[in-house]
Amino acid sequence: MLFSQVQAAAQRLRGHAYNTPVMTSHTLDNLAGAQVFLKCENFQRMGAFKYRGAYNAISQLSDEQKSRGVIAFSSGNHAQAVALVCKEFSIPAVIVMPDNAPTTKRAATEGYGAKVIGYDPLTQKREEIAASWVTEHGYTLIPPFDHIDVVLGQGTTALELCEAVPGLDMLLTPIGGGGLLSGSAIAAKGVTPTCRVIGIEPEVADDATQSFRTKSLVTIHNPPTIADGTRTPSMGKITFPLVLEYVDDMQTVSEASIKEAVRFLFYRLKLVVEPSGALGVAALLSGAVKSTGRVGVILSGGNIDADTMTLILSEQ
Amino acid sequence: MLFSQVQAAAQRLRGHAYNTPVMTSHTLDNLAGAQVFLKCENFQRMGAFKYRGAYNAISQLSDEQKSRGVIAFSSGNHAQAVALVCKEFSIPAVIVMPDNAPTTKRAATEGYGAKVIGYDPLTQKREEIAASWVTEHGYTLIPPFDHIDVVLGQGTTALELCEAVPGLDMLLTPIGGGGLLSGSAIAAKGVTPTCRVIGIEPEVADDATQSFRTKSLVTIHNPPTIADGTRTPSMGKITFPLVLEYVDDMQTVSEASIKEAVRFLFYRLKLVVEPSGALGVAALLSGAVKSTGRVGVILSGGNIDADTMTLILSEQ
Numbered sequence: 001m002l003f004s005q006v007q008a009a010a011q012r013l014r015g016h017a018y019n020t021p022v023m024t025s026h027t028l029d030n031l032a033g034a035q036v037f038l039k040c041e042n043f044q045r046m047g048a049f050k051y052r053g054a055y056n057a058i059s060q061l062s063d064e065q066k067s068r069g070v071i072a073f074s075s076g077n078h079a080q081a082v083a084l085v086c087k088e089f090s091i092p093a094v095i096v097m098p099d100n101a102p103t104t105k106r107a108a109t110e111g112y113g114a115k116v117i118g119y120d121p122l123t124q125k126r127e128e129i130a131a132s133w134v135t136e137h138g139y140t141l142i143p144p145f146d147h148i149d150v151v152l153g154q155g156t157t158a159l160e161l162c163e164a165v166p167g168l169d170m171l172l173t174p175i176g177g178g179g180l181l182s183g184s185a186i187a188a189k190g191v192t193p194t195c196r197v198i199g200i201e202p203e204v205a206d207d208a209t210q211s212f213r214t215k216s217l218v219t220i221h222n223p224p225t226i227a228d229g230t231r232t233p234s235m236g237k238i239t240f241p242l243v244l245e246y247v248d249d250m251q252t253v254s255e256a257s258i259k260e261a262v263r264f265l266f267y268r269l270k271l272v273v274e275p276s277g278a279l280g281v282a283a284l285l286s287g288a289v290k291s292t293g294r295v296g297v298i299l300s301g302g303n304i305d306a307d308t309m310t311l312i313l314s315e316q
Numbered sequence: 317m318l319f320s321q322v323q324a325a326a327q328r329l330r331g332h333a334y335n336t337p338v339m340t341s342h343t344l345d346n347l348a349g350a351q352v353f354l355k356c357e358n359f360q361r362m363g364a365f366k367y368r369g370a371y372n373a374i375s376q377l378s379d380e381q382k383s384r385g386v387i388a389f390s391s392g393n394h395a396q397a398v399a400l401v402c403k404e405f406s407i408p409a410v411i412v413m414p415d416n417a418p419t420t421k422r423a424a425t426e427g428y429g430a431k432v433i434g435y436d437p438l439t440q441k442r443e444e445i446a447a448s449w450v451t452e453h454g455y456t457l458i459p460p461f462d463h464i465d466v467v468l469g470q471g472t473t474a475l476e477l478c479e480a481v482p483g484l485d486m487l488l489t490p491i492g493g494g495g496l497l498s499g500s501a502i503a504a505k506g507v508t509p510t511c512r513v514i515g516i517e518p519e520v521a522d523d524a525t526q527s528f529r530t531k532s533l534v535t536i537h538n539p540p541t542i543a544d545g546t547r548t549p550s551m552g553k554i555t556f557p558l559v560l561e562y563v564d565d566m567q568t569v570s571e572a573s574i575k576e577a578v579r580f581l582f583y584r585l586k587l588v589v590e591p592s593g594a595l596g597v598a599a600l601l602s603g604a605v606k607s608t609g610r611v612g613v614i615l616s617g618g619n620i621d622a623d624t625m626t627l628i629l630s631e632q
Binding site: 270302310 | 337339356358359363582583585586587588589618622625626629630632
């Protein structure tokens with residue numbers, strides 16, 4: 001049922017999201033002791049898988065809802081995804097972003113035509129700002145992960161990978177709020193029921209791993225990880241049960257191994273991948289996941305700023 | 317005749333060199349006012365097109381020649397290409413490299429199993445060192461560009477691009493010593509006779525452009541360009557006449573535009589491309605080449621070190 005909804009989302013996304021390439025590397029295969037297939041969502045529109053979920057959710061709004069506009073709160077890839085999709089539908093987009101968000105992220109979001117509303121995270125709650133736009137102006141809130149249409153849209157990533165690479169034994173996916181992981185697990189199990197789906201998380205931001213093991217939702221605020229896409233304090237009401245149902249295991253990786261993976265992808269694969277996007281490769285290179293057979297890895301995004309890349313390259 | 321030899325080289329390279337992907341970008345198309353097709357030789361084995369020429373030349377040596385070994389002088393991609401090909405054929409490789417070459421380049425070449433011989437560029441000539449290995453030990457010298465089998469091997473880059481993208485109106489190719497440019501021009505004219513082939517060179521290293529315009533070989537020693545692959549002092553005895561015969565035009569680009577192109581490829585395309593490899597994109601973004609229709613661009617390599625990338629990212 002959910003799998004067929006991922007398939008329907010894939011139909012919806014056709015001609016809008018890219019069916020991103022799958023890349024391979026002899027060197028990585030040798031290091032991992034497996035055949036590794038990298039799903040390059042860093043090449044996705046606006047540079048990350050987030051476009052898929054945003055498009056799948058926004059495209060299904062009624063004309064009435066579309067004309068009123070869409071609101072989201074995010075300082076990361078979800079903001080740019082919502083802004084880009086709204087631009088394509090020519091509908092108003094408002095993004096609520098902390099005043100201290102990097103100017104490059106704000107500029108990128110505004111570059112897609114969205115209105116960015118700043119707030120002081122010490123004195124204001126972004127949920128309240130967003131709620132006022134919903135109630136006063138009729139905007140529709142598109143959450144970054146805890147929304148079934150967002151989950152189903154993200155699942156098209158693994159659907160494409162599993163269709164392009166039949167018989168995967170294992171799929172490694174980053175986990176932040178759980179949208180990509182739960183959607184991808186639904187899709188992978190639908191195509192290849194024997195595929196083990198494993199979520200990869202930074203050690204210092206292991207709320208999802210703890211939640212998975214204890215079956216009780218754990219929250220970690222502002223974890224000090226370089227993988228900014230995984231700083232989400234916890235999974236959501238929709239994603240947590242899906243992760244418990246569809247995901248086989250969770251593993252964590254150190255900050256050092258995340259940086260090592262970004263460098264490896266830069267030097268050996270010539271790919272620009274952001275730290276959150278390199279979690280799966282970090283798990284393989286560090287041995288956190290023992291791999292054999294055919295292993296799919298989702299490189300979830302490539303939006304990395306100069307300071308972060310410079311820091312990572314300086315540590316080699 | 318030469319075109320059929322490029323086709324023969326392509327047969328020889330099958331299963332050894334990658335048929336690298338061709339990437340596109342809406343943003344680049346809009347900025348260039350053309351449909352742009354990027355041939356990603358940064359994804360080639362050892363990270364640059366140089367593998368093609370080295371393989372095409374070395375694979376045709378006799379068993380006797382192979383068993384004696386191969387020598388090359390280079391501190392760049394040609395060194396790694398020769399080293400990797402020799403490793404695949406299990407034959408001895410000696411690379412003559414200046415003592416002041418970056419340790420990373422030396423390590424990469426040694427990593428492919430080659431013996432690296434250092435020399436003091438102020439007091440020793442690398443040609444003499446190489447010659448002694450040729451005469452005393454029977455090694456075969458594989459030059460970086462001025463060798464017909466090297467030229468024909470490099471031409472397979474454009475052959476693949478022109479076959480993958482029919483009807484190219486224009487092809488932009490970096491020019492250092494002219495191996496890639498002349499080989500690619502032979503191939504492009506063979507597949508698509510109406511395709512205009514244009515060599516792109518740094519302004520501060522415009523020996524080939526001057527040579528092309530004056531029809532007399534111009535030499536520039538140690539030009540101060542960030543595009544290290546184009547610091548070759550001049551084209552060669554084989555490549556210069558081929559460039560005059562097959563190439564339609566040459567254009568130069570500034571150092572600033574080369575860096576801008578590397579940044580554009582990093583941020584927007586998520587591709588790691590070395591400065592020499594970004595010359596074609598620099599020509600499009602800077603307007604040095606007025607493009608329309610279907611434009612092929614060879615991204616010739618992705619071997620960039622941390623210091624260079626950090627410098628380029630810091631200037632945005």
